[in-house]
Amino acid sequence: MNHPLGTNISGEDDTEQHRSLTSSQMAWFRFRSNPSSIIGAFIVLSVIFVAIFAPLIAPSPQSAGSFVDFMNRHSPPSRDFLFGTDNVGRDIFTRVIFGYRVSLGLVVGVLGFAVPFGVFLGLLAGYFGNWTEFVIMRFTDIMLAIPPLAMALAITAVLSPNLINAMIAITMLWWTWHTRLIYRIVKAQMNEDYVEAARVAGASHFHIMFRELLPNCISAISVKISLDAGFVILFGAALSFLGLGVQPPTPDLGTMVSTGSEYLPEYWWEALMPGLAILYAILGFNLLGDGLRDMMDVEV
Amino acid sequence: MVTYILKRIVTLFLVFLGLAILIFVIARIVPGDPARIALGPLASAQQVEEMRQEMGLNDPFFIQLWNYLTGLAQGDLGKSLLTSRPVIDDILGALPATFELVLFTIFLQITLSIPLGVLAAVYRDSWVDNLTRIISLIGVVTPGFVLAIILQLLASYQFSFFPVTGRIDPGLNFDADITRLILIDSLIKGRSDVFVDAFSHIFLPSIALAAAGIGQVMRITRSAMIEVSRFDFIEASRAYGIPERIVTFAYMLRIASVAPLTILGLEFASLIGNAFIVEFVFSWPGIASYGVRTILQKDLNAVIGVVLVSGVFFVFANLFIDILLGIIDPRHRLREGASK
Numbered sequence: 001m002n003h004p005l006g007t008n009i010s011g012e013d014d015t016e017q018h019r020s021l022t023s024s025q026m027a028w029f030r031f032r033s034n035p036s037s038i039i040g041a042f043i044v045l046s047v048i049f050v051a052i053f054a055p056l057i058a059p060s061p062q063s064a065g066s067f068v069d070f071m072n073r074h075s076p077p078s079r080d081f082l083f084g085t086d087n088v089g090r091d092i093f094t095r096v097i098f099g100y101r102v103s104l105g106l107v108v109g110v111l112g113f114a115v116p117f118g119v120f121l122g123l124l125a126g127y128f129g130n131w132t133e134f135v136i137m138r139f140t141d142i143m144l145a146i147p148p149l150a151m152a153l154a155i156t157a158v159l160s161p162n163l164i165n166a167m168i169a170i171t172m173l174w175w176t177w178h179t180r181l182i183y184r185i186v187k188a189q190m191n192e193d194y195v196e197a198a199r200v201a202g203a204s205h206f207h208i209m210f211r212e213l214l215p216n217c218i219s220a221i222s223v224k225i226s227l228d229a230g231f232v233i234l235f236g237a238a239l240s241f242l243g244l245g246v247q248p249p250t251p252d253l254g255t256m257v258s259t260g261s262e263y264l265p266e267y268w269w270e271a272l273m274p275g276l277a278i279l280y281a282i283l284g285f286n287l288l289g290d291g292l293r294d295m296m297d298v299e300v
Numbered sequence: 301m302v303t304y305i306l307k308r309i310v311t312l313f314l315v316f317l318g319l320a321i322l323i324f325v326i327a328r329i330v331p332g333d334p335a336r337i338a339l340g341p342l343a344s345a346q347q348v349e350e351m352r353q354e355m356g357l358n359d360p361f362f363i364q365l366w367n368y369l370t371g372l373a374q375g376d377l378g379k380s381l382l383t384s385r386p387v388i389d390d391i392l393g394a395l396p397a398t399f400e401l402v403l404f405t406i407f408l409q410i411t412l413s414i415p416l417g418v419l420a421a422v423y424r425d426s427w428v429d430n431l432t433r434i435i436s437l438i439g440v441v442t443p444g445f446v447l448a449i450i451l452q453l454l455a456s457y458q459f460s461f462f463p464v465t466g467r468i469d470p471g472l473n474f475d476a477d478i479t480r481l482i483l484i485d486s487l488i489k490g491r492s493d494v495f496v497d498a499f500s501h502i503f504l505p506s507i508a509l510a511a512a513g514i515g516q517v518m519r520i521t522r523s524a525m526i527e528v529s530r531f532d533f534i535e536a537s538r539a540y541g542i543p544e545r546i547v548t549f550a551y552m553l554r555i556a557s558v559a560p561l562t563i564l565g566l567e568f569a570s571l572i573g574n575a576f577i578v579e580f581v582f583s584w585p586g587i588a589s590y591g592v593r594t595i596l597q598k599d600l601n602a603v604i605g606v607v608l609v610s611g612v613f614f615v616f617a618n619l620f621i622d623i624l625l626g627i628i629d630p631r632h633r634l635r636e637g638a639s640k
Contacts, residue, residue, distance in 0.1 A: 141315060145315055145319055146319065147611065149573030150606060158598065242576070242577065244595070264449065275446035283441040
């Protein structure tokens with residue numbers, strides 16, 4: 001990886017001192033010079049940070065549970081309650097912070113299963129071709145024809161709604177995109193000389209798939225994961241908004257928007273603040289993903 | 301062209317068959333006895349057993365699948381537990397409302413995003429371009445239900461012209477019996493009051509539904525237009541002195557519209573998915589509202605029906621887009637033909 005590219009960033013003038021950058025320095029340079037990817041990285045890091053240290057940061061940690069404080073019911077945003085309080089007087093800011101924990105847990109759970117599975121099937125289909133390709137890709141097509149939210153709703157409803165089942169439902173539908181992506185990349189790579197060379201040198205199928213082809217998919221996978229993370233959060237929030245995701249009193253952003261929307265328009269902050277919090281996280285992952293895409297110059 | 305369409309229809313049929321089998325298998329392997337769910341927790345074991353017999357749940361798996369598929373071929377989706385009417389009737393009753401919402405949304409997406417994308421490409425790197433970039437980013441990252449709530453909030457404070465729930469004012473007494481789409485029927489019958497009312501009802505939900513697609517399609521139109529502008533024949537047309545207006549809209553846009561149309565087709569699945577949320581928020585009486593209600597009641601037959609019909613919707617939309625692309629760009633036809 002560390003071979004010098006010899007990129008001359010000072011332009012045509014060779015008599016000037018010229019620096020060669022390694023490819024990773026070059027990538028970092030491209031990432032850094034794009035303000036929106038920096039903002040995206042900052043947002044994503046801030047969300048991860050508050051989620052990890054939630055109990056230490058939250059101004060009123062007891063609000064994360066089934067705590068009630070009727071004195072402060074429906075208080076508008078103020079210095080005491082940054083995002084206001086909800087219908088039983090819990091601090092919405094605290095619940096948003098804890099809500100990020102649930103959202104990020106969902107992202108890790110879904111992508112942790114869906115990505116390896118989807119990538120593996122994509123490698124198989126692209127590498128072996130023939131009937132392996134036919135079976136896998138036709139099945140993927142069928143899965144892609146199912147409107148994901150409708151299917152996830154049906155699955156969580158039949159298997160009683162909770163976080164784990166929401167995770168299962170989303171995972172069952174998510175791998176298809178990765179299969180398609182990897183399949184396309186592998187298919188294009190199969191004509192490259194290095195694959196032929198490895199085969200002639202007597203490398204096993206396993207070696208060619210995982211040591212030769214997979215490394216060439218890594219940048220596309222990482223961009224896709226970053227873009228996916230935002231959409232998994234959105235998906236999870238949509239499920240719980242409809243009452244089919246995480247159940248109360250666990251603080252979940254979608255559930256908070258749904259409960260809050262019963263008190264519109266007078267107590268607008270109860271739905272709007274958690275809604276904006278979802279938007280903030282999705283925005284971060286999207287900007288980051290776009291930045292990574294420009295940096296690594298891949299199509300997803 | 302005819303063989304191309306026939307080929308697409310055969311693939312469509314296979315996808316549909318696969319979809320039906322898949323949904324049936326999922327519905328059968330999930331834990332929970334459908335008979336028990338239908339009767340509720342108070343029913344005795346004997347009653348449940350009788351119900352299982354009646355629903356055919358004790359037959360071998362492949363017999364059940366066969367019965368289900370043959371029923372499906374005759375348009376029989378079973379009976380809804382919630383309304384105790386045939387599921388197909390419930391769905392057909394709710395379909396026009398969804399169809400109207402989705403069509404209007406696509407209409408908004410095309411009429412807003414393609415011109416804005418062209419504008420962004422023509423005035424590249426100007427403030428117009430930056431503005432559309434920001435609009436599209438907001439559209440893509442805002443969850444449908446958050447946008448729906450923000451719109452409701454705005455409507456209830458500022459723009460009371462837009463009602464926040466329903467499809468039409470029940471006091472208007474209008475029967476949409478021609479196309480079943482209120483917007484079109486009111487025009488045919490010359491009822492402008494109904495049209496205005498229906499428009500004010502459909503506007504906010506479709507904006508909430510359209511936002512994500514508008515953002516995406518706008519950006520893709522922009523990059524496709526920029527790519528096409530580098531083609532030799534465009535330069536040649538300009539050199540001939542053909543007016544810029546004609547070059548942009550007649551020559552470039554025709555080629556450049558392939559990419560946004562493809563995306564619109566793919567977006568269709570998420571459009572139907574998001575319709576579930578948006579219909580729920582705005583109490584829109586469509587198939588998604590029906591779907592959510594039946595899902596909450598664990599009404600299995602109805603749920604299967606809703607998922608199946610949404611899948612069919614999606615597959616047909618893609619067939620339509622494929623045919624359209626085949627007409628616009630003959631290379632598409634050849635490429636698809638070669639890969640099959």
